[in-house]
Amino acid sequence: MDVSRILAIVGPTGTGKSDLAIDVATRLAERGIRAEVVGADAMQLYRGMDIGTAKLPIEERGGIPHHLIDVLEPSEEATVAWYQPRAREAIESIRSRGALPILVGGSGLYVSSVLYDFAFPARDPELRARLEAEAAALGTAQLLERLRGLDPETAERVDAANLRRVIRALEVAELQQQGYGAALPERPELWSPATVIGLHVPRTNLVGRLDARVERMWRAGLLDEVRGxxxxxxxxxxxxxRAIGYAQAIAQLRGDLSEADAIAETQRLTRRYARRQVSWFKRYAELQWLNAGAETVADAESAPEASYAQARGRLADAALDRLAR
Incomplete structure (x- = not known):
């Protein structure tokens, strides 16, 4: 098996990507092949943000080394420009040890920044500060209208509800760069040979699973985590x-949302995020979808233990089959 490749496991939230990575690494170890995981989840970068990000506890990682998880304080800003060189450095380091790098996550831009070659536009701190002041005084709509005049294509695809991205897009446009830097190139070229696997769960099944997972997060102590x-x-x-779940938990603790409303809003935003993840990954020409059945994910509590283990094993074998091709 070619361990110089990257095995990327991607897909929407709640499909069992972390579990599959552990199962694949464990099966490889049985064959005498070491593997290490590189996280590609923007929110799992943060120490202490465990419940709301569904971060796999250390004791459930099977002794498999994990990188780019728990590396930032919540007060620090995570950017893809910060992440990309560190993730690639981790991959090169894993290869130097003769191990297979497994890139795992659902943050599409972060995954893309590792898998594909694209550069980030320049930054101008003074211009950024001016735009942030204008946003505070005038609102997002006026900045978005200006962006439409400078770069209509970027204005169409930027997330208008994300002020930080609107400001960044306008910063890039005013610096006369081409388009918005946080986007996958139209014809991306792989940075390194890679096998890209996407986990798929039918939409009707995934919605119920995500809603139930949000409710479990509150029961598991998300509010206590956020207090800390x-x-x-x-x-x-x-x-x-601004992370989904954390923003709503903060609002609940501040008395701005009831618990029921905080949970409902988190469920709604999680469902929307999952749709956007699927749309993002569909653009990958290299992507090979695998069906992650109901019994292969951690929230399938009703699945008999033997069936659960067998289903996870079948999924891992299918992933290894794709890797070996």
Whole structure:
């Protein structure tokens, strides 16, 4: 088996990507092949953000080394420009040890920044500060209208509800760069040979699974986790404080949302995020979809243990088959 390749496991949230990575690495170890995981989840970069990101506990990682998880404080900003060189450095380091790098995550831009060759537009701190001040004074709509005048194509695809991205897009446009830097190139070229596997769950099944997972997060103590993160400065962080689930938990703790409303809003945003993830990964020419059946994911609590283990084993074997081709 060619361990110089990258095995990328991607797909929408809630499809069992982390579990599959462990199962594949364990099966490879049985064949005398070592593997290590590189995280590609923007929110799992943060220490202390465990429940709301469905981060796999260390004791459930099977002794498999994991990289780019728990590397930032919640008060720090996570950007893809920061992430890309560190993830690639981790991959090269894994290869130097004769092990297979497994890139795992659902943050599409982060995955793309590792798999494909594309550069990031320049930054101008003074221009950024001016745009942030204008946004505070005038609102997002006026900045978005200006962006439409400078770069209509980028204005169409940028997330208008994400102020940080609107500002960044306008910064790039005003610096006369071509388009918005946080986008997959039209004809991406692989940075390194890779096998890209996407986990698929039918939409009707995934929706119920995601809604149930959000409810379990609250039962598992998400509010207590967020209380601790408030003491660590999560509200000073421009990225962590906006994470789905965490923003709603903060609002509940501040008395701005009831628990029922916080859960409902988190469910709605999670469903929307999953749709956007599927759309993003569909653009990958290299992507090979695998069906992640109901009994192969961690929230299939009703599945008999033997059936659950067999189903996970079949999925891991299918992934290894794709890798060996």
């Amino acid at each position: 993160l408030l003491n660590r400065g999560i509200e000073r962080g421009t990225t962590a404080s």
